[in-house]
Amino acid sequence: MNELIDLLLRASAWLAVGVLVLAVLRPVLLALGGAALAYRSWWLLPLLLLAPQLPMPAPVLEVVTLPVLTLGVLPGPVGATGDAPGWPLVCVLLWALGVAVVAWRSTRAQRGFQQALGRLTARADGSWQASGDPGLPALVGLWQPRIVVGPDFDTRFTSDEQHMVLQHERNHRRHGDHWANGVLLVLRCLFWFHPLLPWAARRFLRDQELACDARTIAPHPALRRLYATALLKAQLAHLAAPMACHWRSQPLLKERIAMLKQNERKTLPWVSGQVLLVGMCVSLGAVAWASQGGGGGVTxxxxxxxxxxxxxxxxxxxxxxxxxxxxxxxxxxxxxxxxxxxxxxxxxxxxxxxxxxxxxxxxxxxxxxxxxxxxxxxxxxxxxxxxxxxxxxxxxxxxxxxxxxxxxxxxxxxxxx
Structure with a gap:
């Protein structure tokens, strides 16, 4: 019990450090490398959670063989009272209950979203058309993600706009954003008590959409106006599913359109941003790894x-x-x-x-x-x-x-x- 509590506390502390560092450095990363660099910076969080669990070369644990010898005896009746469960057990039970509640709510939201899609019909462009529209287009699923569009996809968007929308969702799938959302869901379950995680989750999903917009429009800079028009045509009025990458994102619509107006970035600032990101991850990861102890000597x-x-x-x-x-x-x-x-x-x-x-x-x-x-x-x-x-x-x-x-x-x- 104590080991689990200690693990959760240390992981929560490093999670807080990572979120605060990213919050401070995000404007710098955006200025140097744009939305794609800001999105990649979120790798810092799983790195800080995993680094303290990696084995250290020191100290070497030398265990003295325990002798099998006669030990001192204290005569008298043996009491029947056992150890009463203390606060560690209560804390672990409360944490497990929170994990179960968050997992159940997320599963329910995902299941409701998929049921609202209705019947899916394969399209010639490789996507699937749903009979309902709980917030489409979107990349839906984890193991076999599918691009699902709404029933009015052909009438709402022109052929060029359809191409841009589908390319956006393909970029989500190509770069594994659905897996990133799965990892985020696991973290939200395990660290449901963390006060900074809700803000970090919202900021992460925003950076994910901005980075995907940047990847989609980069090969076609002349189509920025067309891309912005497609964004304006789709406003999200439904709750997003936890395991879907939505094209519609009304809360950051202005931010996405503003990003499209940015000019192509120069090479030198972009390289500086990459160096800053790698240096930040390596340095903080090394500190987190070294924090697990090891003051030297043999125990x-x-x-x-x-x-x-x-x-x-x-x-x-x-x-x-x-x-x-x-x-x-x-x-x-x-x-x-x-x-x-x-x-x-x-x-x-x-x-x-x-x-x-x-x-x-x-x-x-x-x-x-x-x-x-x-x-x-x-x-x-x-x-x-x-x-x-x-x-x-x-x-x-x-x-x-x-x-x-x-x-x-x-x-x-x-x-x-």
Whole structure:
């Protein structure tokens, strides 16, 4: 639970950094490279989300083999109370509920849009004609995207305008804009709580349309007026589907027409914009990758038994104390590695007469809250042999100190204390 929450918080922080950087630099990118460069700059967001998940060459995690030895026993009845679910579980459940709600609403909107299309008929130009018009023309679909036009497409647009409209939608398909919309939908589901994501999604879709307009009109600069006329003929009065690239875009109609009036850009500013974009992505991606930690040195994890195990068992009138068959090491938290935090967590594990774990509690911790969750999770995975009294398995408790250290010298210091 804690790892998932930590992952979401770190990803949200980097998502916010990326959105703010793009908001500040967007006017510069537009001036240097136009709408196409501004649209490509949105690659920064998935880069910042993926970079911290890439493995780092350091630090090297050296795990000390955990000894399978007799451990100290604390005699007494085993309590039946387990760990109560805390706030991490509540947070994860709320997040999952939000993801489900957003996904359901998006699926419902997409399904309603496709049902409103009605019957689709193949056209000679490679597009499909719908019997209804919930916001067409548009590129519809993800795996097999199709260009769908409205029932009045032939009467509303001239033949030249039809060619420009279809070329616009083909450019969407050729450059994978439908896949980009799919990634955006996934991000909107996973980060439904992020306050900056709605603005980023609207700005992304606007840049997508502006970039597609620029790609479509670039080979035909003399047809700008014709292209603008086609835009004016189609006004979007319907809600857009989450998985469609719409030709009609009334909210940014003025911006799209203004873009058509721009002259051809010179080579030098265009190259400068590309260099700026690549440098921004590489530098911020490197910072995000390095942020996952790694302060140098070697981390070690060790668990040591109490030296008085047999004496404790004798005082408790036990023939044999609880024994541990297999102890897989806990995970050294990334945040602790980054801050070079060390500590000792002493656990009390209640083991039933059948050798199963009934409860795990933290008795003491030199650095409270840092290693507790990982230590308890590891103890629950270990296998145990129950204590014996008069030759019969009985319930008992075992106390296990676990030492987290950054190098072997620190481990020896902790163990010798």
């Amino acid at each position: 070690t994890i060790s668990a040591e038994p109490f030296a008085t195990a047999q004496a404790d068992a004798a005082r408790a009138a036990l023939d044999r104390p609880v024994q541990v068959d297999r102890m897989t090491p806990p995970t050294y938290p990334k945040s602790a590695v980054a801050l070079r935090q060390t500590g000792v967590v002493t656990l009390q594990v209640d083991v039933t007469a059948q050798g199963t774990v009934q409860d795990v509690r933290v008795v003491s911790a030199t650095n409270p809250g840092v290693f507790d969750a990982e230590s308890m999770a590891a103890a629950r995975r270990w296998t145990y042999q129950p204590a014996l009294k008069n030759g019969t398995p009985v319930a008992a408790s075992v106390r296990i100190p676990i030492t987290f250290a950054m190098d072997e010298s620190e481990t020896h210091t902790e163990n010798g204390a």
